[in-house]
Amino acid sequence: MMEARETMESRDGMKTMTGMGTRAGGSALATTVAASVASFLVGMDVLIVNVALPTIARDLGGDMATQQWVVDGYSLLFAALLLLCGNLSDRWGAKRVFVFGATLFAAASLFSSFAWSMMVLVVGRCLLGVASALILPASMALINEANPEPRRRAWALALWGAGGASASAVGPLLGGLLTPIHWSLVFAINVPFCLLVLVLAVRIAPSPRRIKPFDWVGQTLALLGFVLFIAGIIEIGSLGVSSLRAWGLFGAGVVALVAFVISQARVRAPMMPLRLFRIRGMQVALMIGFVMIFNWYGMVFICTMFLQTELGMGAFAAGLVFVPSAFVTIFGNLIGGRIITAHGSKFSITMGLSIMIVGFLFEFLYPAPIPVWVIATGLSVVGFGAAITTPAAAGVVLKSVDAAQAGIASAMFNTFRQVGGSVGVAVFGVVATFLPSLTLALRAVFLASAALLACILVFELLRWGDR
Structure with missing residues (x-):
């Protein structure tokens, strides 16, 4: 009865959408x-x-x-x-x-x-x-x-x-x-x-309603796995590498995530279909999404700490350091679509990743002490590269699957990006905890970010070959 009712509601919703049709000028x-x-x-x-x-x-x-x-x-x-x-x-x-x-x-x-x-x-x-x-x-x-x-x-x-x-x-x-x-x-x-x-x-x-099964087992395991995994990383930084509690959380998170992957291969309607990972475009796009946001969120977290704690800047002054990157990022988004149209997604991704690597290396190689203008310039260069790369990677996701899978593929891409951000803040926060100063932590972030992006760039070039 419930399913029949939902089906009728779905049809009613579709009729409503059709009926309202292009009331769309203003509605759209x-x-x-x-x-x-x-x-x-x-x-x-x-x-x-x-x-x-x-x-x-x-x-x-x-x-x-x-x-x-x-x-x-x-x-x-x-x-x-x-x-x-x-x-x-x-x-x-x-x-x-x-x-x-x-x-x-x-x-x-x-x-x-x-x-x-x-x-x-x-x-x-x-x-x-x-x-x-x-x-x-x-x-x-x-x-x-x-x-x-x-x-x-x-x-x-x-x-x-x-x-x-x-x-x-x-x-x-x-x-x-x-x-x-x-x-x-x-x-x-x-x-x-x-x-x-x-x-x-x-x-x-009004939007239509569609009957879709829930993967409760997968969702529960994913939520537990992510929370315990990130908690373990953070607690290792807080309690030390010898803490059994921290490693217990980390280990439990790994076990839950492994169980999640196994469950996705066995349930009838998985929330993250594993077959999509076999598509080359998806492999490249998901890794790019994860690593880019891992680096960006981690860098912003450590940069704001460095600017206020190490350099003694106020919150307003520290916020101003990000102004150039805001304008550059918007400009990068505006021209990113044109670059994709003219040269294709592979060219755009290769170009964007290369620009980001240059930005991180510029910040890492600049002699100490690191001045504020170097951080602002590096953020702008990295942001410009990211603005070119992200829409190209998102386009690859949509091109890699058929229309019926576009929603789940987009959700997977956004999930990898957000998980990357969480892990980035946790990992770089641990790095800052163990190193003697935030200056060294910032340099470690710059070097690690450049190295990770270089690995992704090589992976992208090799995985796509001549395509």
């Missing part, structure tokens, strides 16, 4: 703007908190490990729930999930702004991660629904992508502007954005 524009604002908000909240962490720690207490959890509590839940929330978006309707996610984001932002301890703040950040996982796949589905014409859809997706890409650079700047007033504003600033999204959502056409 409202949908595109709402989805782009939401994409910006989700991306911004990943990094806006970084420059506020030293101030928050002074007010609420907390060591390096606790500060890492303020960042990773968001990105980890975001990553672990993306695939499930993509499924929910199909099953319950993209608009319904989108509106619920935006409402939860506003509530979690208010909760975080009134946090009275670091543990309460970590809880708030975890709730924000859940809300982001609900918003992101639903926002992309809404753009596809509202823009059936290919050229208009391409424009809408470009605007949606630009919102997310620019947010990672704007986040630290906005955090630097708000923290001197009070760190709680770093979270409260989300509320007006959420209200704008909810107002625009009134004009979004």
Whole structure:
């Protein structure tokens, strides 16, 4: 009975969509703007908190490990729930999930702004991660629904992508502007954005609902695995390499992730189909997505610590260091599509990765002490390379699978990116804990990032061969 009812609701939803049809002029524009604002908000909240962490720690207490959890509590839940929330978006309707996610984001932002301890703040950040996982796949589905014409859809997706890409650079700047007033504003600033999204959502056409099975075993194992794995890395840095508790968490996470992979080969409707990993384009794109965000989030985390702790800069001044990279990233996104059209995805990825490697090596090789302008320049070069690489890698994902698999392939790509960000913050935070100074930690981050990207570049060139 339930399935029959859902099927009827799905048909009704489709009829409603068809009936509303192109009420679309305004509806499509409202949908595109709402989805782009939401994409910006989700991306911004990943990094806006970084420059506020030293101030928050002074007010609420907390060591390096606790500060890492303020960042990773968001990105980890975001990553672990993306695939499930993509499924929910199909099953319950993209608009319904989108509106619920935006409402939860506003509530979690208010909760975080009134946090009275670091543990309460970590809880708030975890709730924000859940809300982001609900918003992101639903926002992309809404753009596809509202823009059936290919050229208009391409424009809408470009605007949606630009919102997310620019947010990672704007986040630290906005955090630097708000923290001197009070760190709680770093979270409260989300509320007006959420209200704008909810107002625009009134004009979004209803979404169809589709019956899709849940992979509860896979989702449970993935969530446990990611959380325990990241917790183990963070606790190794906090408690030391001899801590049995830290290694126990790490080992349990590895076991859960292995069990997750095994389960995906056996369940009828896996949340992450393993057969997609056999596609060469997917292999390259997933590794690029993971390593790029691993490096970027880890670098921004250590850079903000270095600027404020080692150089004694205020939050506002530290945020200004990220301004050039914000403009350069936006410019890179604008020309990235033209480069892909003119020369293809392989050329764009090779070019983008090479530029990122140059940026990291420039920062690493500059003699000590590292001046602020070197960090700002390096961030801009790396951001420019990333802006060229990311849309090309996303395009490879979509080209590697048929239309019926595009949703799950995109979710896998975004999941790998967000997991990479969580692991990057955890690993580079551990590096900073064990090295005698943040200057050495920053140099280690630059060198490790360049080396990892060089490995990915070689892998990409060898795996694709002459293609």
